[in-house]
Structures are given as C-alpha cells and as structure tokens.
Amino acid sequence: MPNKLDATQMTGVTPIVNGGTGLSTVTVGTGNIGNAASTALVATPVQVLLAYKVGVNMNTTNDQALTLSATVPASGSRVIIENVIVTNASISLTTAAGGFYTAASKGGTAVVAAGQAYSSLDAATKFLKCTVTVNATASGLSTLYLALTSAQGQAATADVYVTGYIFPAA
Numbered sequence: 001m002p003n004k005l006d007a008t009q010m011t012g013v014t015p016i017v018n019g020g021t022g023l024s025t026v027t028v029g030t031g032n033i034g035n036a037a038s039t040a041l042v043a044t045p046v047q048v049l050l051a052y053k054v055g056v057n058m059n060t061t062n063d064q065a066l067t068l069s070a071t072v073p074a075s076g077s078r079v080i081i082e083n084v085i086v087t088n089a090s091i092s093l094t095t096a097a098g099g100f101y102t103a104a105s106k107g108g109t110a111v112v113a114a115g116q117a118y119s120s121l122d123a124a125t126k127f128l129k130c131t132v133t134v135n136a137t138a139s140g141l142s143t144l145y146l147a148l149t150s151a152q153g154q155a156a157t158a159d160v161y162v163t164g165y166i167f168p169a170a
Helices: none
Strands: 021-034 038-046 048-059 064-069 078-087 097-103 105-112 125-131 137-139 143-150 158-168
Touching: 038 143, 038 158, 048 143, 105 158
Parallel strands: none
Antiparallel strands: 021 038, 048 158, 064 143, 078 125, 078 137, 078 158, 097 105, 097 143
C-alpha cells in the first residue's frame, strides 16, 4: 500500500496567502518511504490563489489587468499557472471569447488562448475552467492580462480566479 501523508504528519506548511513563501517544508514521520526506512524533509510548492478580479468587463476588447495577489520574488523564481477559472457571469456569455496573457496587448506568453469561448457560462452559478497552455510559466510575473478577441455585445461581467505554484530560483 502506498504511503500517505496527513495533516498530523506535516509541519511548517504556510501558504502564501497567510504570509508564507509558497514552499512548505514537510517533515515526514519515521517509517518506510519506498524501500528505505528513514525520516525525510521534502520542499513542496503549495498551490495558491495567484490573482483574482471580481467584475471583469466581458464587453470590451481592451486589456484588463489582474495583479497577482501573492508575493512573487522576481529574480529567477517561476510562476506556474495551473487554473484560470471564470464564474459568476452577469448574463449568458454567448459571444465573449478571448485569452489571458503575461503582457499587455496580447503579448508575452498566452496563458489561455485567444479563442477561449465563455459560452458555457449561461448562469451565475456556473464556472469555466479555461484551457491553460502547456507552457504557462513565467519568471517574475506580477500581472496577467485578460484580452477578449470578441466582446459580448452588451453589458456583461464575470469573476476570474487564477491559481498555481511559485517555485524559487534554482
């Protein structure tokens, strides 16, 4: 049977949102790990809420900045974006489409492609986990930009949440 960790076996876990570094030193209790009996220290990144914005305008093709809420060290650290979630649409988003980028004017890395449709958001209670590109990493990232390719055509808003990992410089 594979080994499992539970909260009673871990110490030192402090997520970024609570003022931590985004890395946790996890102390694994004495026992068999694989084929070796040992006590191990493992540095593991913790998934955190990197950015969010309530009420983004889904009826404009202008850049909309999402400032990272987590502190990201600029020198050599990497941000790996795991999820971009859009929810709480004010109306059914039948025509809105567009992506998320690491620089303004659809520059930098496309974290979510320009063709991402939001048409599945036909009620405020629904959410869409956008398709994140395979290479959604950046060093020293501080802002993401939503840039719609197609605006909704009438007043519409939604909320955006971005989660991921922060790895320290190697």
